Amino acid sequence: MNEKNHSGSAGLAGSAGSPGALASDRSDAPQRDPIELFLDWYGEAEKAGAPFVDAFALATADASGRPSVRFVLFKGFVDGTLRFVTNFESRKARDLAGNSRAALAFFWPATGRQVRMEGSVERARDTDSDRYFEQRDRLTQLGAWASAQSRPIASRAELEARLIEREREFEGAPVPRPPHWGMLAFTPTVVELWTSGEHRLHDRFRYERDGSGWRVERLAP
Numbered sequence: 001m002n003e004k005n006h007s008g009s010a011g012l013a014g015s016a017g018s019p020g021a022l023a024s025d026r027s028d029a030p031q032r033d034p035i036e037l038f039l040d041w042y043g044e045a046e047k048a049g050a051p052f053v054d055a056f057a058l059a060t061a062d063a064s065g066r067p068s069v070r071f072v073l074f075k076g077f078v079d080g081t082l083r084f085v086t087n088f089e090s091r092k093a094r095d096l097a098g099n100s101r102a103a104l105a106f107f108w109p110a111t112g113r114q115v116r117m118e119g120s121v122e123r124a125r126d127t128d129s130d131r132y133f134e135q136r137d138r139l140t141q142l143g144a145w146a147s148a149q150s151r152p153i154a155s156r157a158e159l160e161a162r163l164i165e166r167e168r169e170f171e172g173a174p175v176p177r178p179p180h181w182g183m184l185a186f187t188p189t190v191v192e193l194w195t196s197g198e199h200r201l202h203d204r205f206r207y208e209r210d211g212s213g214w215r216v217e218r219l220a221p
Contacts, residue, residue: 034191034207034214038115039077041108041193050110057105058084060091063098074106075132081185082117083124085132087149088180094150096121102186112196119188129182141175142166197221 045053059069068091075083082104086093096102100120107114123129133141146162153159166175188209195203202221207214 034193034205034216035077035080035188037193038191041111041113041115042074042106045108045111045113048108048110050108053108055106058092059103060095061099061101062095065099068092068095075183078124078128078185081124081187083128083183083185085129085181085183087144087147087178088123088182089151090149092150093184096184104186114194116190116192116194117186117188118190119186121184121186124183124185126182130177132183133177133181138175139163141177142170144181145170145175145178192219 042053054074055071056074057069058072059067061067070092072084072086072092075085077083100122101118102121103116103118105114105116133144136144142163145166146159170176190209191207191214193205193207197203200221204219204221205216206219207216209215
């Protein structure tokens with residue numbers, strides 16, 4: 001199996017007439033940065049009308065190694081990190097406070113593609129969380145105050161009552177970002193790009209961070 005180090009930006013592109021196919025899918029030496037390619041794939045899944053294109057499975061484990069997984073929403077790539085938001089008192093955030101390692105996966109059947117990543121998570125800058133929170137609609141902002149995410153609650157009525165309380169509290173004023181809510185930044189150290197193939201002969205490329213670039217290898221399907 002050939003391996004190649006690169007931090008480059010050219011060479012791996014979509015192949016016309018074959019959704020999900022890479023121009024170099026029959027080569028063992030793809031040349032493109034995997035994050036750039038991921039973003040291209042994301043855009044193509046959007047254009048293809050893939051439902052919930054921004055949803056990805058996020059797996060965490062607590063300090064004892066007990067795993068959990070859930071779907072969250074992709075909020076962009078900033079400064080080399082994949083962003084998502086959460087309540088800092090949620091199960092996922094508590095897991096990550098004790099064990100910053102995480103893994104995630106996107107799957108877009110409409111384009112026959114899957115992306116897996118492994119890495120570590122930390123809180124984004126407060127200014128980034130503030131900027132994103134300001135863009136949310138008012139009721140969603142209030143919902144971040146009303147919901148004690150992942151904690152037991154007696155009923156739906158109790159949750160709705162909390163929302164009404166927060167509406168009254170902030171009536172006539174901007175809703176500030178709750179101190180327990182914000183953006184998390186996932187730094188990938190491993191990326192796997194998967195393309196569906198006939199007869200289960202899928203194409204898989206695994207990239208591992210190597211200094212400022214990536215070491216890449218083809219994997220058997």
